[in-house]
Amino acid sequence: MLASVRPHSIDLALFFHVAGAMILMGGLVTAAGAGIVGWRDPDNGLRRLAALTLFAVALPGWIIMRVAAEWVYSKEHLDKLKDDPTWITIGFITSEGGGLILLVALILGGIGVRKARGGGGAGLLKASTVLAAVLIAVYVVTVWAMGGKPS
Amino acid sequence: MDFYAWMLALHLLAAFAIAAALVLYSVLVFNGRRTQSPDQRRLLFRIAPIGTPLIGGGSVLALILGVILAIDSDQFEIWNGWIIAAIVLWALMGAIGGRTGKYYTDVQKLAEEGGESAQQEVVARLRAPTGALLHLATVLVFLLILLDMIFKPGA
Numbered sequence: 001m002l003a004s005v006r007p008h009s010i011d012l013a014l015f016f017h018v019a020g021a022m023i024l025m026g027g028l029v030t031a032a033g034a035g036i037v038g039w040r041d042p043d044n045g046l047r048r049l050a051a052l053t054l055f056a057v058a059l060p061g062w063i064i065m066r067v068a069a070e071w072v073y074s075k076e077h078l079d080k081l082k083d084d085p086t087w088i089t090i091g092f093i094t095s096e097g098g099g100l101i102l103l104v105a106l107i108l109g110g111i112g113v114r115k116a117r118g119g120g121g122a123g124l125l126k127a128s129t130v131l132a133a134v135l136i137a138v139y140v141v142t143v144w145a146m147g148g149k150p151s
Numbered sequence: 152m153d154f155y156a157w158m159l160a161l162h163l164l165a166a167f168a169i170a171a172a173l174v175l176y177s178v179l180v181f182n183g184r185r186t187q188s189p190d191q192r193r194l195l196f197r198i199a200p201i202g203t204p205l206i207g208g209g210s211v212l213a214l215i216l217g218v219i220l221a222i223d224s225d226q227f228e229i230w231n232g233w234i235i236a237a238i239v240l241w242a243l244m245g246a247i248g249g250r251t252g253k254y255y256t257d258v259q260k261l262a263e264e265g266g267e268s269a270q271q272e273v274v275a276r277l278r279a280p281t282g283a284l285l286h287l288a289t290v291l292v293f294l295l296i297l298l299d300m301i302f303k304p305g306a
């Protein structure tokens with residue numbers, strides 16, 4: 001991973017950035033996986049687990065990833081560049097755009113979990129699952145861009 | 152993007168696949184300890200197979216692509232301390248992860264047998280510290296690999 005020499009001063013920030021992104025991706029995979037496996041189930045057990053995983057795992061992962069991204073950005077003095085390289089632009093667009101999609105998925109999931117207590121909410125929980133699956137695709141592209149760093 | 156950049160991107164994606172599987176297993180281990188009924192446990196066992204290709208494929212690809220990167224790089228050699236440490240830790244993670252997988256596969260087989268005594272044994276094994284500690288050890292070794300890859304001690 002990240003097999004290039006860079007100043008050691010940014011290592012800690014980069015570790016938190018990557019670890020946060022991994023927690024985020026894991027939370028999304030778990031949520032989307034649970035939602036898809038339980039898609040046709042009559043009860044909301046797996047769909048509820050999917051929504052709760054988004055809240056308890058993916059959201060903290062996104063926060064750690066995003067805060068540490070800013071830390072790396074300033075530590076590596078990337079903020080001094082006249083124009084951001086393509087890979088940073090991809091990172092900003094997908095982390096912030098993805099954060100917005102995650103927020104919508106969390107709201108849909110949260111309302112869905114509340115409605116699930118009364119036997120409803122399946123549609124909202126399914127919509128939350130779909131958004132989690134979309135986010136996996138978005139973040140696969142982001143990880144590729146962070147690793148390959150296309151100019 | 153040149154060959155090295157592509158290999159690095161795919162190496163990173165493989166590492167993310169391993170991490171995603173470990174997070175998924177963490178959710179299952181955590182929830183497995185709190186399940187109240189056989190139906191709840193069956194739900195969790197239905198999700199577990201998602202992690203198998205992620206951790207299996209991710210581990211093999213991360214190692215192969217990592218070796219390719221070390222050979223192709225002008226800055227590193229495969230016998231550098233941090234790279235050897237990563238390979239040793241990778242093997243350790245595989246060994247502990249394999250034991251963890253066997254522990255929970257046995258629990259799943261027991262759960263599928265049905266019967267009251269089998270279910271009681273399933274609950275006891277899910278709540279016993281053995282599986283959770285094995286999983287925690289796997290996650291800790293993975294974190295050590297991540298630290299090694301980022302900090303590159305000695306490089």
